Amino acid sequence: MRAVSVFLAIILVTATVAGAVPVASIGDAQTSGKSISQINQEGSGPILSTLGISPVEVQRSALQTTYVELGRGLEFASIATETRIQTETTLNRIQSASTPSVRQQRLLQALSETEQRIVILRSQQRTQISAYGDENVTTEEFLARLAAIDTESRALIARLSRLESAANSIDGFSIPASRFETLRIELRTLTSPVRKHATEVITGTTERSRFVIQSGPQSVVVGTLINDAYVREAYRGRLRGTNVGTELNITTPTNVTTEAYPTITSLRRERAVTAPEGPITRVRINHDRGRLVSFIHTSNTRIFKEIQHRPLAQTSTRRSLSAVKDGLRLTAHPTYPGGPVRFQLNSTATEQPVDAPLTLGPPSGESTIVGETGSDGSLWTLAPDGTYQVTAIDRNSVVLVSIDPSFPPLIYGAVGNSTRENSTETGVNDAGSNVRVSGGDS
Template identity: 25%
Template sequence: MRHPVPIILAALLALSLPVSAVGTAGTAGSTGSATVANESDDEEQTFQFQNPSVSVEGDHAQLEGTPNRLVLRGDGKTAYATPTLDFALAVSSHDESIHTDCRTYAFENSLGEIEDDENRTEAVVSELERIEERVEKLREREQAIVAANAAGDVSEDEVLRTLARNSYEAQVLQQALNDLDDQSAGIIDISDSVDALTAELEVYRGPIRTDIERSIRGVDESDDAPESNPTILLESAPDGLTLSMLDGDTYVRETTRYDNRARDRSDQIRTMDNARTTAQELYPWAFETTSGTYTIKHEATNLYQVQALSHDQGQLTVYLDGGSNAVYHERQTLDRDSIPIETTDSMSSDNVTATLERTPDTAPARITVTESESETPVDATVSVDGTVVGETGEDGKVWFVPPTDGFELTVRAESTSLNAVEFPRR
């Protein structure tokens, strides 16, 4: 039996080209006239759509109707990655946990044998410094593997394994800190240092990193693991990393700028009021719509943690570095359906139409695939740069997380393949 030949439509969505009646833009741009070129007898067509750019001021993309976003600098790499079980890492993580438990037990015994208060204090401080050094090694390890990935020297799988290792070690170190805090009671108050290191460890225990760790270590359903391994968009640069994914109806994004970490410099922010004011200036929409804020100063690690607890689309957490007076780490969880659609473009064959709806800064985005005449939903598979990112549901729709640095989009139905090339927006 002969199979129908797919109809290929290439749609070029350019930043500054004049163009398309097929596309509509929201607050960020407008549309022009459409051009269609029949370049061969096989019905290949070229559509050009206007794709409004996103401005960047300082370290942040400036967005309308949603919180601004911390961005990366320098040439890097963007790719999708899915964490899978790594038995060797799972075993080594278990060994690390046992080793830490043994050290905690041994330290408690040795502390009980020290009678002199001054020596007991020195022992606690020494153990605290040892844990602090291990926390710093987490950052050094992550920064090194991310820079290597940005340079093309290591794979995304290696980055995921390092993130999983750091996430689990952060959990183990947190328990060690809590135990040391209990052991030091009546000897020396280390609660401020424990709180400060806890805040630093939270960078490695965000929701995306936790999902990566659980998937690679093979945590089962009874331990509250995700139902399936998540597909994660990983954007690496010499001095930074962005992770983003969809978790049900929630868009999650975590960005770390290693070059903004200056722990050993003098504190330029100084007060919690100044930290809150800085965060409000960097993320005006989030703080204008939030129902409350939370700010804390971690003097021991030169970090300020500022949160917009519940703004109109979700939650924002920012870690400001006192030494650099800049954002070291940003975490955003946004209700997918509350983020405004900024631009809409469509591409069609004789029988299928695919409509791409972009939110500010491109992600997340939604594809709707229907029959061209009846608008009946169509089953289709959506791929970005050759990686399948989703399949349409009964309503013909699927949400996905596209890169911001340009990508090739393919929507494949039963007998039709629609292709689009998206150019960078920043």
Template identity: 30%
Template sequence: MRALPVLFAALLLLASAAGGAVLPPADGSGGTTDGGEEAGSDIPGLLADDDGPVPQTETNDTDGNDTGESGTDTRLNVLGPPIGQPTTVSIRHHSASLGPASRLETGETTAAIRTEELIAHVEAADTASERNDRLVAAEDAIRRAEARLHERQRQAIAAHSNGELSDQELLVEFARIAATAEVLQTRLEVLAALADETAGSSLRTESLAFRLNVYSGPVREYALETFRGGTTPDRIYVETRADVVVLAAIDGDQYLREVYRGDRWDRSADGSGRDSQRALERTLSAYPRIDERSGSADTLGTGGVTRVTVPFDGGRLRTFVSAGDGDVFIEHQRRDLETFADGDALTTTQDGIGLTVDRSYPAGPVRVTAIDQATGDPIPNASVTVAIGSDDSVEVGTTNEEGQLWLLSPARSYRVTIVDDPRVAWISEIRPTDPPRIPEPTDDGETAS
């Protein structure tokens, strides 16, 4: 069993990291935790849903303004919630807490002990037939655990959409689900190694392994790192409706976006031999502008789920495509902020400040730029505040040495204010652009734009 020690060591490390995670209070508040110790200070959120759920639209008002300074088309389609259906939207600051907080469901020793018990149970079998039976039973247990994770995710998204779960609670639950899926994936690898050493074994774990892949994503990883205190806290955009979630964040100089559409995933479909080619064709069709800018695409999958990875200049797109109707049901985007278009700009000059806001679609990146009109130089360290709708202004950061700050676009009109004491400039009634959505499937299996 040469393969097992390495896999088992990886599981121990993963379980230790998961169990040692430090999470903030579930309600995002300051005050005290259950342990009575003081948690992080309360930071106001940027709410985008005070007026009720935000309906999605299918129009696109930016067709003529989608090129960057170089003239290269920089817009990339996005997967979003179903068109015309209301969603719950917010952008809140998520801070790391150093006080006692919830431990992830997979404790630092429990997962490793259970895997050790599984190995011992399989190896204690008296015959190859009995060993195979125990391997199949263990794989079936992981399959049932994956089904429970799917249901937990569905219930968490629905609860957030109904107002029963806060942003913080939703992200913490996602972190727990992702950590559990990682442990199950590692356990599945252990089973595969045991099966390779078992005479007559027909155990096939690839299909289940791909199902476990759907519970992670770039924004969830970013949120988990924030909760553990490994990165500077920032705002995360959260949008939900029943079995649909959109998450977005800005991490340094990168834009992160992930979308899950449970209504597009046919979990009963088994797939076929041409799933990989069809998944690639569906991805390139849904994101038609990516092919001319991309490197070689990679497809991998089996048993009803195919993952397509398309690297491109300045970023990476990853989709998960369901068998059956062949719909893209998960989108992951990582993009350099500087790859976004400069065409949807609003400008003003007030109090000697030249203020420019490069708009974007809801959850997309917005660039704020402040220039001193007298000298033409950027204004660094200027305070930037945002007010959404009729909400009070909230400080969201300060400009860098280039006089710029990147924000996430709210889902409705907002105001951006620059304060370079004593000077002030602002732009009001900034309307987000309409998202460049990928087509929606219709009832007859065709697609509608």
């Protein structure tokens, strides 16, 4: 099996959702002809739950293929370079202070300025999410602006490490390590491997790639395929609380993730908690089917951001659907809207895999080539919101499967309401308490 790595055409498939709730099962294949048949198959296992936007709150969604853009690539390089120069200038100014007292004052000022910049970046993200939901920016522009925020946030994380080292080098002076850790966690809520991948695509560091984007009130979900893995970021601003309320301890954040992700908890190999006593706590879980990083706000003990990394080889699918026509069998193995979907193409005469291009698009709408099945007859790609159809064309043979997305396996539905009943996770088993406190990167 292989993920989409080469696209045969420029792809831009946009599916706009305005308060529509997807149905809960895969639809019948929309095909015609005497030689057509349909075969339903059971899924390969439970679908792991995710943080996401309830279908009733999705304002806009799209599939977007991003390419190298020299102009935006130079902009990203400029952001990173400018931030590094500012960091060096700030550190030189601190080190050149005439007295330890002045050095301390300048260091505190630099830390305060970094805090102010984080506030600005959070405001910029809110503005961009709102603008995208209101259709004031294109999907391409929105993804690039999220990537730009990621670029600067990573540069500021590096600055914080330099400032912390400078503070520790001043005799008789110290700044609580928790203050630096709190700022680093805040910055990491503005970064993700998905955004970094978008930066790498736009700057030409890696090949073009396809992204799925959803937006809702103060919320965004972005996913992509990276190195045979599905990587997804979800941010729900409405689940962020204020800085007053419940204070987390070492056990509370693990309880929160256990409740939200029972199957992931049962599959875990290692769990790390960062800043358990801060305003935002991060819990990272390495498990048998991937990796989860969740961010919990102390005021309401709700998960407001997550990053999930799922190797495609360990990705479970829902009930599958096959269609047979013209000597071809095309089988769809979906997960959920915006998630990965695998297609398998075989010859009905020999059962051998068939290498052929696949097109994807809305029913009765324009379809676009998303890749080829290859020598193993298999192709992973990203599923859009709403009903879509996939067509395989091998010489004069054509077979088509139409799919209605099932309800996404969300840990929370509409804000303030739990949708555990919608989760497909099973098998809660929180055996052991292998929790370690970590200050490392995600």
